Amino acid sequence: MDNLLKTFKSLSDKNRMRIVKMLQVRPLCVCEMTVVLGLSMSTVSAHLSLLKSAGLIESFKDGRWIYYNLVKNPTSQEIASLLPLLSYWLNDDEIVKNDFERLKTVDRETSMSCC
Amino acid sequence: MDNLLKTFKSLSDKNRMRIVKMLQVRPLCVCEMTVVLGLSMSTVSAHLSLLKSAGLIESFKDGRWIYYNLVKNPTSQEIASLLPLLSYWLNDDEIVKNDFERLKTVDRETSMSCC
């Protein structure tokens, strides 16, 4: 039960939910998320480590950056069921829509570099 | 987004999850849950009011008692999707199995009365 509770807990914070929704768009590095969320890097990093430990996201390295994305192979049936549901949910939410818009302007690799 | 966060938050506490799982068996009054959970009535009452405010459970009166059960008509698509999943999950969990067993012995209306 602890694993499932951890998963729900990781999804019950507004900023972590925004992170999950943003990662449905594309993999992101910490600095990009920092810009969209308006939080400090240490705070975003803590949220990411919590989501990772809950089994919802994973990371890979690209040069000096660490990119995060939603897990490709969930470690539990619960997460495998929740992730698809989460992509249907909240797409009409104003904050989420705004994050999606801002994500377009915050791309480290192209135009507006954030870090 | 706040409603969904509230739903997830209500599901990220061990005792509230045990309550949800117990209510999958049958409607229960506060005193019955108190016995199984080993918590004070005020604590159980607080958990119930949180689950109710999240839209997961509802209540009805029967004499001097107030019975709680899972909502028949969820107020959101999210809850409508989550409730069926929750009945598949955690049925092999030791704590949940133990609660199920104890529920059989704690029936206010028959044999062992708890309150």
Place this chain on the structure above:
DNA sequence: ATTTCATTTCGTTATTTGACGAAATATAAA
């Protein structure tokens, strides 16, 4: 090897949360 810079870890602080018992409320029985 040193510098640079993205990220994580650490220490601190304010807020939220879960627990309790006591008091208040409500409702059925006497």
Place this chain on the structure above:
DNA sequence: TTTATATTTCGTCAAATAACGAAATGAAAT
């Protein structure tokens, strides 16, 4: 109407959580 009892509300306290800046870490570039 008074009594009995199930439930909720209130006040309190300890523990968990989310935020920050500063310092530490790690990996690529010079």
